[in-house]
Amino acid sequence: MALLAVENLEVVYSRAITAVHGVSLSVPQGAIVAVLGTNGAGKSTTLRAISGFLGLDDARVTEGRIRFDGQDIANLPPHRTAAMGIALVPEREKVFPNLTVAENLAAVPSPRPRALMDTVHDLFPRLAGLGRRTAGLLSGGERQMLAIAAGLMGAPRLLMVDELSLGLSPIATAELADSLRRIRRELGLTILLVEQSAAVALSIADHGYVLENGRVVLEGSAERLRGHPDVQEFYLGGSAGGRRSYRDVKQYRRSRRWYG
Amino acid sequence: MQFVVNVAVLGAIYALIACGYVLVYRVSRVLNLAHGELMMLGAYLLVATASGIGSPWAALGFAVALSLAVGVLVYLFLMRRMTGEMVLAAVLSTVALGIMIRGVVLLVWTASPQYPRAALGWDNPSLALPGGANISFFSALLIGVTAVVYAGLFVFLRHSRWGMRMRAAGQNPLLAAQRGINLHAVFALAWGLATFTGAMAGMLIALDSGLDATMVMIGLKAFPAALVGGLDSLVGALAGGLLVALVEVGVIRFVDPLLADVVPFLVLVAMLVIRPWGLFGTREELDRV
Ligand SMILES: Nc1ncnc2c1ncn2[C@@H]1O[C@H](COP(=O)(O)OP(=O)(O)O)[C@@H](O)[C@H]1O
Numbered sequence: 213m214a215l216l217a218v219e220n221l222e223v224v225y226s227r228a229i230t231a232v233h234g235v236s237l238s239v240p241q242g243a244i245v246a247v248l249g250t251n252g253a254g255k256s257t258t259l260r261a262i263s264g265f266l267g268l269d270d271a272r273v274t275e276g277r278i279r280f281d282g283q284d285i286a287n288l289p290p291h292r293t294a295a296m297g298i299a300l301v302p303e304r305e306k307v308f309p310n311l312t313v314a315e316n317l318a319a320v321p322s323p324r325p326r327a328l329m330d331t332v333h334d335l336f337p338r339l340a341g342l343g344r345r346t347a348g349l350l351s352g353g354e355r356q357m358l359a360i361a362a363g364l365m366g367a368p369r370l371l372m373v374d375e376l377s378l379g380l381s382p383i384a385t386a387e388l389a390d391s392l393r394r395i396r397r398e399l400g401l402t403i404l405l406v407e408q409s410a411a412v413a414l415s416i417a418d419h420g421y422v423l424e425n426g427r428v429v430l431e432g433s434a435e436r437l438r439g440h441p442d443v444q445e446f447y448l449g450g451s452a453g454g455r456r457s458y459r460d461v462k463q464y465r466r467s468r469r470w471y472g
Numbered sequence: 473m474q475f476v477v478n479v480a481v482l483g484a485i486y487a488l489i490a491c492g493y494v495l496v497y498r499v500s501r502v503l504n505l506a507h508g509e510l511m512m513l514g515a516y517l518l519v520a521t522a523s524g525i526g527s528p529w530a531a532l533g534f535a536v537a538l539s540l541a542v543g544v545l546v547y548l549f550l551m552r553r554m555t556g557e558m559v560l561a562a563v564l565s566t567v568a569l570g571i572m573i574r575g576v577v578l579l580v581w582t583a584s585p586q587y588p589r590a591a592l593g594w595d596n597p598s599l600a601l602p603g604g605a606n607i608s609f610f611s612a613l614l615i616g617v618t619a620v621v622y623a624g625l626f627v628f629l630r631h632s633r634w635g636m637r638m639r640a641a642g643q644n645p646l647l648a649a650q651r652g653i654n655l656h657a658v659f660a661l662a663w664g665l666a667t668f669t670g671a672m673a674g675m676l677i678a679l680d681s682g683l684d685a686t687m688v689m690i691g692l693k694a695f696p697a698a699l700v701g702g703l704d705s706l707v708g709a710l711a712g713g714l715l716v717a718l719v720e721v722g723v724i725r726f727v728d729p730l731l732a733d734v735v736p737f738l739v740l741v742a743m744l745v746i747r748p749w750g751l752f753g754t755r756e757e758l759d760r761v
């Protein structure tokens with residue numbers, strides 16, 4: 213059985229804007245699953261719906277189900293889903309800038325603070341030396357490490373990372389991708405990853421979903437997606453060469469539906 | 473010398489009350505406009521326990537514990553619904569809460585002054601200080617309590633996990649919740665601590681000089697102190713309390729005692745013109761409110 217099963221999810225902002233229309237995802241225990249898609253496709257909204265909204269987001273799951281380990285978690289607040297074992301590393305504002313690195317980690321309610329602190333420092337040795345640094349002064353890569361580390365402090369079973377590589381150098385991205393592989397292998401976590409770079413995502417993930425305009429338009433194993441002509445063309449920079457005309461794009465949009 | 477003592481006592485009163493405004497504002501961006509009433513309620517709780525419980529220390533301890541509980545209950549039953557919602561609605565409910573508390577106090581204890589110190593059977597000896605100044609025992613105690621409360625709050629916020637969670641929730645409630653921090657617990661704690669420290673101020677003032685419903689005015693005058701300091705800064709509340717007290721005692725001494733009650737608000741207006749984010753506040757806070 214899948215650890216996380218999202219069925220027919222619909223999310224509405226401000227009672228008016230539907231950002232996600234009937235998305236279904238399945239994340240098996242121990243897998244790394246990637247969600248791909250361009251800006252505004254609904255990737256962040258999907259992850260945030262799983263983690264839970266606060267009133268000030270003015271967002272709601274209006275349709276569908278989100279089941280984690282068999283329990284329905286739709287519309288639970290974030291601290292409840294976190295307590296159940298779901299950690300989200302959000303896209304922006306992922307650390308507390310006025311707290312130090314050590315305080316960012318210590319503030320997380322943790323069942324085993326000492327042991328997990330060791331685990332996290334073993335995973336990200338760089339953070340161990342930065343304990344007293346104010347988190348707001350970290351580089352992008354360090355900030356991402358700290359955010360993942362803070363997520364791990366809560367001893368989650370599912371780690372969700374929104375935009376792993378956004379704004380980071382290829383070296384930092386490769387380092388973080390390695391950390392995610394280790395997190396799955398050594399800690400046995402299940403990972404749900406959002407990425408705009410299909411190359412990065414498909415190098416880590418077992419399985420992927422492509423989202424567009426709030427819908428899943430393509431799904432498959434990482435291998436299948438890597439070889440898929442549409443993914444090659446539109447997400448991996450293309451091999452066919454030359455610019456495509458609008459008609460081709462329309463053709464792509466039409467054909468894409470059949471793969472959903 | 474007496475001038476310095478008076479500034480210190482009044483500054484300690486304002487600072488002890490002001491830290492409650494700061495605590496609640498810092499974690500939830502809510503201006504608790506019922507803080508003065510909650511402080512007064514704390515003092516009346518002491519009146520109640522003083523007449524109901526034989527041992528004076530037990531009466532004081534019980535009243536202090538009750539005030540902490542009142543703060544937590546106010547959060548759980550009133551403010552909890554507003555968590556993560558519009559700040560304005562929350563501020564308006566504190567106004568309503570304040571009016572309710574004033575009504576209850578008048579109903580239960582009437583408008584006539586109460587003297588919990590007499591009921592507890594305690595003296596309030598005047599202590600002679602070097603330089604010919606005098607300070608009453610409970611005024612000196614109030615300065616001591618303020619120092620202990622501030623030292624305690626600093627250590628708590630800087631070094632305890634719950635203190636870090638309070639700072640985290642104040643910076644980014646959504647991220648705090650995503651990290652598994654229970655915002656309700658953090659806010660309830662902030663309300664409990666704020667009401668507890670405010671009530672301590674109310675009780676000590678009442679023990680020193682008695683109380684009636686006009687005590688709310690003192691709470692109101694501490695609000696400029698918190699604002700002058702910057703509203704999100706404890707150091708600021710301490711400095712703001714002392715500054716407002718200095719100007720107020722100065723005006724009473726050198727200008728006209730009748731002006732005493734307007735001075736804190738004059739200081740506030742002057743501050744808003746010169747440095748709107750307060751002595752120690754963060755400049756960016758201003759955009760967020
Ligand atoms: N807080 C919000 N209020 C209203 N609309 C929003 C909000 N957040 C996102 N949206 C809209 O929802 C859609 C999906 O956004 P998002 O999930 O952030 O996409 P992605 O992460 O794939 O870039 C977009 O059209 C965006 O404009």
Ligand SMILES: [Mg+2]
Pocket residue numbers: 255256257303374
């Ligand atoms: Mg996004």
